[in-house]
Amino acid sequence: MSKIAQTPDPPYYAVIFTSLHSDDLDGYAATAERMLELAAGQPGYLGVESARRELGITVSYWRDLESIKRWKSHAEHREAKRQGKGRWYRNYCTRIALVERDYGNTRDK
Amino acid sequence: MSKIAQTPDPPYYAVIFTSLHSDDLDGYAATAERMLELAAGQPGYLGVESARRELGITVSYWRDLESIKRWKSHAEHREAKRQGKGRWYRNYCTRIALVERDYGNTRDK
Numbered sequence: 001m002s003k004i005a006q007t008p009d010p011p012y013y014a015v016i017f018t019s020l021h022s023d024d025l026d027g028y029a030a031t032a033e034r035m036l037e038l039a040a041g042q043p044g045y046l047g048v049e050s051a052r053r054e055l056g057i058t059v060s061y062w063r064d065l066e067s068i069k070r071w072k073s074h075a076e077h078r079e080a081k082r083q084g085k086g087r088w089y090r091n092y093c094t095r096i097a098l099v100e101r102d103y104g105n106t107r108d109k
Numbered sequence: 110m111s112k113i114a115q116t117p118d119p120p121y122y123a124v125i126f127t128s129l130h131s132d133d134l135d136g137y138a139a140t141a142e143r144m145l146e147l148a149a150g151q152p153g154y155l156g157v158e159s160a161r162r163e164l165g166i167t168v169s170y171w172r173d174l175e176s177i178k179r180w181k182s183h184a185e186h187r188e189a190k191r192q193g194k195g196r197w198y199r200n201y202c203t204r205i206a207l208v209e210r211d212y213g214n215t216r217d218k
Contacts, residue, residue: 002163004127004202014206018113051160054111093113093213097123097206104202
């Protein structure tokens with residue numbers, strides 16, 4: 001989680017998940033960790049980046065919309081999202097975005 | 110910076126900037142704050158979300174590629190980026206992405 005994702009050349013997809021926590025974080029950390037682990041094993045998964053201060057931002061990268069759709073409908077993921085919406089998040093937004101270009105120095109290292 | 114951006118209905122663009130700091134952060138905080146202020150006044154700017162733990166993620170939202178290009182070439186922004194690359198960041202990646210869909214409960218609040 002402390003690395004910049006090593007994604008392939010565009011195009012590929014980004015799922016930008018932005019959230020504000022509620023006061024009830026019981027069970028959150030273990031589930032969040034489990035979801036990262038589970039996502040990493042899905043077909044089409046390319047990487048993830050995550051940070052939080054007050055606002056949390058998790059960006060996961062995927063080969064195509066089909067991969068995102070499959071992960072979205074994964075049973076354990078659906079259950080985690082249900083708990084997230086009901087307990088852990090007081091506000092959130094998910095954005096599905098097609099990465100058209102990227103640049104930086106990540107592929108040099 | 111502690112709010113989820115209130116963006117309009119898609120399509121719009123996201124610039125996902127991910128970075129790892131170097132040990133030299135002299136002048137960084139003031140410049141980062143100034144850039145957020147300056148970006149917010151640019152044509153086509155829709156909002157920004159930012160978080161950092163070890164990894165920093167800043168996602169800014171824009172109406173179109175033209176707005177992003179204009180902001181990218183802004184003189185003061187270019188100078189800030191030059192300093193960022195030379196001093197404040199040991200690694201970074203910028204991704205330009207077209208937001209095709211978004212959902213969540215942000216527009217209810």
